[in-house]
Amino acid sequence: MTDQSWWRTAVIYQIYPRSFADGNGDGYGDLPGIISRLDHLVDLGVDAVWLSPFYKSPMVDAGYDVEDYTEVDPLFGTTEDAERLIAECHTRDLKVIVDLVPNHTSSEHEWFKAAVAAGPGSPEREVYHFYDGKGEHGEIPPNNWKSVLGGRAWTRLVGPDGEPEQWYLHLFDPKQPDLNWDSERVREMFDDVLRFWLDRGVDGFRVDVAHSLVKAKGLPDDDEELRMLSGSAGPMWDQDGVHEVYRRWRRILDSYEGERILVAEAWVGNPERLALYLRPDEMHTAFNFDFLASPWDADEYRRRITNSLAADDLVGAPTTWVLSNHDTVRHVSRLGRAEKPGVHREGIGPDDPQPDNVLGLARAKAATLMALSLPGSAYLYQGEELGLPEHTTLPHEFREDPTYFNSLHGEVGRDGARIPMPWEAGKPGMGFSPNGKTWLPQPENYHDLAVDQQAHRDDSTLGLYKRALVLRRELGLGAGELTWRDDFPDGIVAYENRGVLVAVNVSAKPIALPDGEVLLSSERLDGTLPTNSAAWIRL
Structure with missing residues (x-):
């Protein structure tokens, strides 16, 4: 009997609370603001939301420096607002996943x-x-x-x-001291945190840097050269002791009614090592960063997809597909770079070579049709359904990411991926807040991409996402099985899933369309599949 668990095929929408919607006019997104925009997610057709941290925090690292894990920061509202948000999501049949930051606390904890x-x-x-x-x-x-x-x-x-x-x-900012997970006191505290939010109805936890909790005994020096040659993670990452922690957490989640899940943010380059987090008594899913980090190359996509599916299948887990999040350059801009389109974490600033966002959007839409047609679950990052590019010309005086300061301005950091959402083009702040305030300035090119500019256009990026999510559900693609097609030219990623041929043209030349009914395409077709485009074809 096929496992019908919701998390195996879900499409989950990441909300970065500071930048989604501002309900009180202070220029920062908040929980009431999120509630006011939930119907957008229903119209989009996602199954669940993942909320980046909204806990009490000095906000040195955008809330990933937690002062109190069971209190909502006043910037975002109150614990009652969080309970209301969970209830409002459930009323709309949306599951709720909240962030958990167990590697470190704030120095104000x-x-x-x-x-x-x-x-x-x-x-x-x-x-x-x-x-x-x-x-x-x-x-x-x-x-x-x-x-x-x-x-x-x-x-x-x-x-x-x-x-x-x-x-x-502190593996991150000096104001984020690492916890010692050899301490039973630390483990018991997080048991209580899990139960606190489970009692309030959350459906799961996304675990921040899940591969970092346990460090090698004695904290030996990091031999970076040896690590690069051997492919090992180093003494601060992916230590076997983390798995005992997640087995303990899994027992807590399984003691609650319904299916409550754990999602790993684990930057583990080896798919076999990542699969260890997904054994039946540990995590349910893990972000597939190997797929996210792929360059625009057909052979690389095939290799990474094949390896991910094979490794996860060994432990009976679904693969999770993701292209952007709050820590990475948005994939419209990442894939529009003339060089190194697979590099994703260092940010793009006004002094860097600028991406071709027209090229990037074409590739991003094609990559999205690839991700949403693969077996497993998928994550969308707020604004990607609008085709938002990175804000690559953000003036440096607005930067808040500690990466920019700790690198002595050598890396611009992640602010460009965290710009407030454009909802209504004609309003101040593009409708993000009632009075137009925004904690980071929005670029001019967001005007034409605002929700109200795309909502009623089938040919918009938003329209493409909506149609893709409807078809994905109708065709059961998330619960399908991938079969590679080898009868296509080089530069084409082609596979079948549930009687649908998916073809992604990563080459420099158009190809003739195979026979069949075109269900969906990322670009208008004229009998050929253009370069930097994708199509779903019913066989």
Whole structure:
């Protein structure tokens, strides 16, 4: 009997709360604003929403620095607003997945402040990674690890007497100290956090940097050269101990009625290693970043799709397809780059070579028809249904991403993918807020892409997404099985799923369309499939 679990085939829409819709006019998106725009998601045809963090936070890293996991930050509303949002989603048959950030807390979390005050050797410090430094006076960090957001991964505290003392670990910003998952106190705290939100009706959790919780014993130096040669993750990533944590969480979720799920954000390059997170007693799904990071190359797409499906099939898990999110360059702009179209995390700024967004949109629509026709589930990032490009000319004075500052302005960071949504072209702030305020400025090219400019046009990007999601559901593509077609020229990604031929032209030349009924195409067809386009054809 086929497993009909909703999460195996769901299309899930990521909401970045600060940038979706502002309900109170302060220029920042909030939970009431999200509620006011839920019908857009119903019209689009998605099955669930994933909410990036809305917890109490100093917002050093856009809410991924959590001060309190069971309290809504006043920027977004109240816990009552969160409960109302969950209820309003369920009324519309939308599942709700919330973000969980277990690798680190904010430095403003009560635990970290208590640990700093308690001093070296105290029980309070055991819930984080505090270590003495090396060197004659402890002036050298405990190891050579680097922060993902730039600089070293260690910061040294200064005691009340002004004297330097221990160092603490932060794989991200210095204001995001890493928790020590060897501590039972940490594990029990997150058990309680899970239950708090499960009791309020959430349908699952997206687990931030799920591959990072457990570090190698003794925190050895990172041998970057060896890691690059061997393909290993390094001592701070993808340690086997994480799986015990997720088995524990799975037991908690399974104790609740309904199907509550865990989704891994795990940047694990090896599909076989990623599949370990998806064993029957651990996570339900994981983001397929190997697919997201693919260059615009037919052989690469075939290889990555094949490897992902094979690895996940071994553990009985579906593959999850994703093209953009809040941490990556939007795929319209990423695929419109003349060079390195697969590079995705460093951002694009006004001083960089600018992408060709016309080319990028054509490729993005074709890639979307590919992703939505593959067996498994799919994630959409807010605004991609409008064909939004990255804001690549955002003036530097508006930047808030700590990546920009920690890299000493060497990388522009992720702000360009987090621009407030354009809802109504003729209104101030394009309808994002009641008074036109926006926490980041919107580029001029968002006007013609606003929801109200596309909603009633079948030939718009929004219209294409709507038709694709209707057909995906009607044809059962998410629950299908992929069969590769090898009778197409080089540069064509072609496969069958549920009696539908999917052809994606990644080559430089148009090809003749095969026989069959064209159900959907990313571009208008004239008997051929143009380059940078895709079609679904009923055989």
